[in-house]
Amino acid sequence: xxxxxxxPDAASGPIFSRMRTRLILLVLLPVIPMLALTFYTNLEExxxxxxxxxxxxxxxxxxxxxxxxNFVKNTRQLxxxxxxxxxxxxxxxxxxxxxxxxxxxxxxxxxxxxxxxxADGTLFCSAVKTNGRVNVxxxxxxxxxxxxxxxxxxxxQVSRLTHLPSLNxxxxxxxxxxxxxxxxxxxxxLSLLNDEAAQILLPNGxxxxxxxxxxxxxxxxxxxxxxxGQSLTNIPFVQQILKQHKGTFEGxxxxxxxxxxxxxxxxxxxxxxxxxxxxxxxxxxxARADFILVRNLTVLSLVGLLTLAAARFYGQRYIxxxxxxxxxxxKRLADGDLxxxxxxxxxxGELSQLARAFDGMADTLEKRQxxxxxxxxxxxxINSELEQxxxxxxxxxxGLNRELEAFxxxxxxxxxxxxxxxxGFAQMLRKNSVGALDEKSTRYLGVIGDSAxxxxxxxxxxxxxxxxxxxxxxxxxxxxxxxxREIIAELETDxxxxxxxxxxxxxxQIRGDSAMLRVVWVNLISNAVKYTRPxxxxxxxxxxxxxxxxxxxxxxxxxxxxxxMQYADNLFGVxxxxxxxxxxxxxxxxxxxxxxxxxxxxxxxxxxxxxxEGASFYFSIPKPTQxxx
Amino acid sequence: xxxxxxxxxxxxxxxxxxxxxxxxSEFNLANEVVVVRDGAEALDxxxxxxxxxxxxxxxxxxxxxxxxxxxxxxxxxxxxxxxxPLMKVIPVVIVTSSREEPDLRRCYELGCNAxxxxxxxxxxxxxxxxxxxxFWAILNEPAPGIKRGN
Numbered sequence: 001x002x003x004x005x006x007x008p009d010a011a012s013g014p015i016f017s018r019m020r021t022r023l024i025l026l027v028l029l030p031v032i033p034m035l036a037l038t039f040y041t042n043l044e045e046x047x048x049x050x051x052x053x054x055x056x057x058x059x060x061x062x063x064x065x066x067x068x069x070n071f072v073k074n075t076r077q078l079x080x081x082x083x084x085x086x087x088x089x090x091x092x093x094x095x096x097x098x099x100x101x102x103x104x105x106x107x108x109x110x111x112x113x114x115x116x117x118x119a120d121g122t123l124f125c126s127a128v129k130t131n132g133r134v135n136v137x138x139x140x141x142x143x144x145x146x147x148x149x150x151x152x153x154x155x156x157q158v159s160r161l162t163h164l165p166s167l168n169x170x171x172x173x174x175x176x177x178x179x180x181x182x183x184x185x186x187x188x189x190l191s192l193l194n195d196e197a198a199q200i201l202l203p204n205g206x207x208x209x210x211x212x213x214x215x216x217x218x219x220x221x222x223x224x225x226x227x228x229g230q231s232l233t234n235i236p237f238v239q240q241i242l243k244q245h246k247g248t249f250e251g252x253x254x255x256x257x258x259x260x261x262x263x264x265x266x267x268x269x270x271x272x273x274x275x276x277x278x279x280x281x282x283x284x285x286x287a288r289a290d291f292i293l294v295r296n297l298t299v300l301s302l303v304g305l306l307t308l309a310a311a312r313f314y315g316q317r318y319i320x321x322x323x324x325x326x327x328x329x330x331k332r333l334a335d336g337d338l339x340x341x342x343x344x345x346x347x348x349g350e351l352s353q354l355a356r357a358f359d360g361m362a363d364t365l366e367k368r369q370x371x372x373x374x375x376x377x378x379x380x381x382i383n384s385e386l387e388q389x390x391x392x393x394x395x396x397x398x399g400l401n402r403e404l405e406a407f408x409x410x411x412x413x414x415x416x417x418x419x420x421x422x423x424g425f426a427q428m429l430r431k432n433s434v435g436a437l438d439e440k441s442t443r444y445l446g447v448i449g450d451s452a453x454x455x456x457x458x459x460x461x462x463x464x465x466x467x468x469x470x471x472x473x474x475x476x477x478x479x480x481x482x483x484x485r486e487i488i489a490e491l492e493t494d495x496x497x498x499x500x501x502x503x504x505x506x507x508x509q510i511r512g513d514s515a516m517l518r519v520v521w522v523n524l525i526s527n528a529v530k531y532t533r534p535x536x537x538x539x540x541x542x543x544x545x546x547x548x549x550x551x552x553x554x555x556x557x558x559x560x561x562x563x564x565m566q567y568a569d570n571l572f573g574v575x576x577x578x579x580x581x582x583x584x585x586x587x588x589x590x591x592x593x594x595x596x597x598x599x600x601x602x603x604x605x606x607x608x609x610x611x612x613e614g615a616s617f618y619f620s621i622p623k624p625t626q627x628x629x
Numbered sequence: 630x631x632x633x634x635x636x637x638x639x640x641x642x643x644x645x646x647x648x649x650x651x652x653x654s655e656f657n658l659a660n661e662v663v664v665v666r667d668g669a670e671a672l673d674x675x676x677x678x679x680x681x682x683x684x685x686x687x688x689x690x691x692x693x694x695x696x697x698x699x700x701x702x703x704x705x706x707x708x709x710x711x712x713x714p715l716m717k718v719i720p721v722v723i724v725t726s727s728r729e730e731p732d733l734r735r736c737y738e739l740g741c742n743a744x745x746x747x748x749x750x751x752x753x754x755x756x757x758x759x760x761x762x763x764f765w766a767i768l769n770e771p772a773p774g775i776k777r778g779n
Binding site: 424428456457 | 642644645647648651696697725726727728729747748749750751752754755
């Protein structure tokens with residue numbers, strides 16, 4: 001018998017009910033919340049980052065704005081101071097103005113131009129010499145200051161005078177009545193804004209730009225050359241700034257890179273004129289959070305793998321292997337190998353207990369098997385002894401039977417002979433003594449002879465009766481109807497001169513010993529014939545009853561002399577008679593023989609009678625299923 | 630010329646012998662009845678041996694053979710008669726008390742010509758003997774080549 005391979009990998013049932021799968025799932029279970037937590041933490045981090053970035057951007061933007069605003073403040077201060085000098089601002093001498101302004105430019109290299117403008121917009125004088133009449137009434141810085149009569153910041157422009165990109169500031173010159181007579185202006189080098197912006201420490205990928213209220217880029221860092229001077233009112237970024245004025249928003253910048261922007265306005269008076277925005281790329285800000293995520297995931301995976309491996313190893317060694325071993329042992333046990341044991345060492349845990357219990361059970365089974373085999377051997381021994389005894393007893397009985405056979409043989413020879421002699425010589429004596437003997441003596445001789453004959457009959461009957469009991473009973477189909485017809489035919493001589501009305505039913509076939517059953521019917525029928533002799537019209541009825549599932553009952557009814565029911569018990573006794581020999585001949589063995597045969601067939605015999613009315617004799621034959629012959 | 634037909638009676642019971650002879654004489658079967666009282670004598674007679682060495686020549690027309698005999702049994706006598714070529718043509722009638730089936734079977738297997746049971750009733754017995762005598766000694770034609778006794 002091939003051993004079941006103790007392979008823990010062998011498939012044993014649907015995958016999810018396998019122990020190993022369950023173990024693995026169990027181990028991985030905590031990993032799932034961990035994973036969730038990791039991702040959630042990452043999200044949190046990102047959000048925090050974003051917030052931080054926003055704050056950073058805002059701070060930076062405010063810082064930048066503050067720095068840029070310095071220029072505005074300084075310029076304002078300067079212009080306000082200049083406005084206090086009437087000799088300057090109300091001067092009509094162009095040359096002196098120009099000289100002053102030129103000196104001013106030299107002193108303040110941040111500015112590329114200073115100047116005065118008449119109330120109608122014509123340029124009076126400026127540090128940068130002009131060759132013709134210049135009108136600046138279209139410039140926003142001029143229009144603003146005229147409108148508000150306060151310090152104003154202009155928009156991006158390319159100066160007509162210097163042909164350089166510049167940002168102009170204006171200051172109103174008011175007369176004694178407070179009406180505007182002239183406008184002081186200063187033209188700031190735009191590069192300064194850029195330089196200032198550039199100095200701010202920006203994180204990677206961040207940008208600073210300064211936009212005027214028309215949407216033109218005044219300063220940009222990095223790549224100022226690319227963007228400065230461009231009017232970008234179409235770009236959503238610029239639109240957002242102009243709309244929002246202040247605060248933070250996310251979106252693609254001028255260069256298309258998505259960033260988080262913080263905007264800070266610089267005002268002149270009330271309305272914001274310049275917008276300083278700092279943008280920090282979002283992905284950069286998330287770099288750290290993502291890094292942490294990756295780190296955590298890696299660690300988690302490693303841990304998960306390690307745990308899996310540990311669980312697999314543990315499960316294999318401490319759970320699966322013993323379980324598989326137990327299963328195999330159980331199978332071997334079931335197949336008949338009673339020496340099969342778990343093979344698991346007895347430690348402490350539940351599996352050890354199981355193994356111990358299993359081994360204990362196997363021990364018990366083995367022991368019991370030994371006991372069973374022993375008992376079986378004992379039974380076999382007893383059986384063969386019994387068989388031997390049966391054989392001996394059978395031999396004994398057969399011996400006895402043979403003895404009886406010999407006995408009856410002897411009887412049939414040896415007892416008959418003297419009887420024959422008695423009768424014979426009595427007859428011969430009678431013959432010889434014809435005339436010599438008187439009537440009484442003759443009668444005596446007759447009695448002697450008759451007695452001898454009677455004894456002969458008795459012997460014959462006894463022999464027949466004994467043979468009935470000793471013969472082995474056979475089990476064949478007996479056609480009762482045919483048998484009876486045969487018997488009646490054989491009784492022809494006895495029936496001569498008799499008028500008997502026969503009423504015979506359609507008798508069934510039964511199973512039994514045909515010779516013995518013949519004896520039964522011969523006896524019963526000849527009895528019926530004999531005891532109806534006194535009746536003129538004899539009627540003999542033979543029938544059967546088939547109402548029971550266990551036996552068939554036969555009967556023979558006659559209207560003969562009947563008998564007194566009082567003596568019914570004696571009817572079937574050996575040599576028992578209810579009539580005198582003078583009335584009806586017979587030895588009284590007939591019914592005894594009937595009873596003997598029927599008993600051997602497992603049936604019953606009984607009779608009913610009424611004096612002078614008739615008699616009925618019954619016997620039952622068990623049906624084949626009931627037969628115990 | 631009517632020849633005497635010899636009957637061999639093999640019977641050990643004196644009474645039975647007397648009864649048989651009485652029956653035979655009753656019917657004037659004046660045949661020569663040779664009586665032997667055991668199986669050995671029967672064979673000796675038939676084979677003309679020993680004390681019968683000088684018996685008159687010829688074989689009986691019938692042998693009335695009882696089964697229960699001393700020395701040699703009737704069955705053995707029957708067997709010897711029926712296995713001897715010259716003897717086996719002699720009719721053998723078993724006349725015995727036993728109607729036991731084994732006896733019947735054995736005798737017929739050995740080739741007896743008839744089997745008659747001795748009834749207790751003398752009348753019946755005498756009747757049987759008469760019939761046997763009439764038949765075998767008078768009616769029956771013996772086998773050719775058997776010398777008639779004189």
